[in-house]
Amino acid sequence: MSPILYIGDAWSASWSICGWLACRLAGLEVEERSIFLGQPQTRKEILEVSPSGRVPVLVNGSTVVWDSMAIAEYLWELNPNGQIWPQDFEQRCYARCIAAEVHREFEEVRVAMPMNLIKRWPMRNGLPSIETRMKGPGVKGGREGVMEGLRRMEEIWRDCRQKYGAGGPYLFGANYTFVDALFAPMVSRYVTYGVEAAEDVAPYIGANMAYPPMQEWISRAERDAEVVGRDVAMAFP
């Protein structure tokens, strides 16, 4: 039986992309099963497969892996020659530092600007016009906190690309790795909310968005939004 990857709706499930891209990077063929989020039965359905009540979850025989980062590490253990982490030891150490940071931090960006792959917010004065969310609960630092998060993210992209990115458009050059996958939901927010990135990192955002599996996920987002109702998706957040 092939491994099963449970994911949420592609248009909004920001961690699900990461788990899905990890499987792609590792070359693992999985059966993909979508659990639509925000439905009356969602929690029950997820809890049937995931002890944390969250997706993505990879089920491979008797092994259950219920977190995007843990999925990436599991896949790396199965195949250390895959594309999950850079092959170079020093680069891999750096990659893990960034991965840990993006996996744990940037709460304000996540809360103020939820991922929505099918929507475009209007711009106002060069900044995303989502003032009400910037002041909402969970966004402790308000607009400043959100902007600080975005600037820190851009600093990570700049630094990593300067150190290791010379050979191609991704953080570690020619090979897209799991760190790029962790940033996929983040770069998509720049597009959704029309955030202006610093000029030197803007090409990275374009490259991550254009990565063919990311484009495949975006097509899936369009399909999932049709299922849940485009009006519902457009009303979020």
Ligand SMILES: N[C@@H](CCC(=O)N[C@@H](CS)C(=O)NCC(=O)O)C(=O)O
């Ligand atoms: N840290 C976890 C976070 C997973 C997470 O928050 N997943 C969201 C969707 S992408 C979820 O399952 N939400 C449950 C719900 O909306 O009911 C990971 O990296 O996998």
